[in-house]
Amino acid sequence: MPDDRPDAFLARRDAARARLDDLTGGKGGSSADRAEWFRTVYREAAGDTAAVPWADGKAKQALVDWLADHPGQGQTALDVACGLGDNAQALAEAGYTTTAFDLAPEAIDWARSRFPGSSVRYVAADLIELPPDWSGAFDLVHECYTLQALQEPLRSRAVDVLAGLLKPAGRLLLISRVRAEGAASDGPPWPLSPSEWRRFESLGLTLVEATSYEITRPGRTIPHVRAVFARPA
Ligand SMILES: C[S@@+](CC[C@H](N)C(=O)[O-])C[C@H]1O[C@@H](n2cnc3c(N)ncnc32)[C@H](O)[C@@H]1O
Incomplete structure (x- = not known):
């Protein structure tokens, strides 16, 4: 078992970051390089x-925090690029009938093993090649930290795809790092500018809520937004 005392955990995380940054795709590159990374x-x-x-x-x-005020009551939710599954589990525990996907089959297998018996349906899938029957199928689409991990042209294609997953009256919940319009970004991650995260509006969705907040890390604060968009009924 790994040593999960805070100092030991942080030391292994720092070491992993340094090692991973040096691999092909670790600092950007083609979509194939990033996927493999x-x-x-x-x-x-x-x-x-x-x-x-x-x-x-x-x-x-x-x-x-958002789920505390918006229980699912059986509505369908999709967790985008779910990684190890913690967000998907929270959606399920809040009453959503939850599907979660990630590009990496390794992440999906790991999520399944972390949450045996989970009601979440975990699926390995690429954001830009999702099953056709997911189009217009979800009451809630939750996207956390994926768009900021993608570069153009994939980022814009991903926004198009996410908007198309909502049922009429469905909601898209976006959680992301953000930057000022025109500010340089030295990713990954590459925080979203307002014109990027608000592009859902040009795809027919309405911005119904936007909360700006900061996450504090030693020596820096990281601006974030939590935004909710709705598809017309
Ligand atoms: C920064 S992590 C965020 C994971 C999770 N959403 C979270 O909040 O912890 C980005 C995730 O996106 C996944 N990913 C990257 N490109 C993808 C794609 N084209 N389709 C699906 N998942 C993708 C990665 O495998 C990774 O799990």
């Missing part, structure tokens, strides 16, 4: 969540 992250972690830089071992607080 994500798979490598999960494979090389070998069961240690400290070695998956975005894995907190729990659902993101911005999602947990």
Whole structure:
């Protein structure tokens, strides 16, 4: 079992970051390089969540807070690029009939093994080649930290795909790092500018809620947004 005392966990995370940054795709590149890099992250972690830089071992607080006021009551939810499954589990526990997918089969297998008996349907799938019957199929689409991990032209294609997954009156919940319009970004991740995260509006969705907040890390604060868009009924 990995040593999960905070210092040991952080030391392994820092070491993993340094190692992963040096691999092909770790600092950007073609979509094929990035896809292979994500798979490598999960494979090389070998069961240690400290070695998956975005894995907190729990659902993101911005999602947990939103779910407290928006229970699912059996509605369908899709967790986009679910990683190790913590956010998907939170959606299911809040009453959503939840499907969760990730490009990396290694992440899907790991999520299934972390949550045996889960009601979540975990699926390995690429965001830009989703099953056709997912189009217009979900009451809630939850996207956390995926768009910011993608570069153009994939980022714009992903926005198009996500907008198309909603049922009439369905909602899209977006959680992302953000940057000022025109500000440089030295990713990954590459925070979204307002014109990027608000592009859902040009695809027929209405912005119904946007909360700006910061996450504090040693020596820096990281601006975020949690935004909800709705498809017309
Ligand atoms: C930064 S992680 C975020 C994971 C999770 N959403 C979270 O909040 O912890 C980005 C995830 O996107 C997945 N991913 C990257 N490109 C993808 C694609 N084209 N289709 C589906 N998943 C993708 C990666 O495998 C990775 O699990």
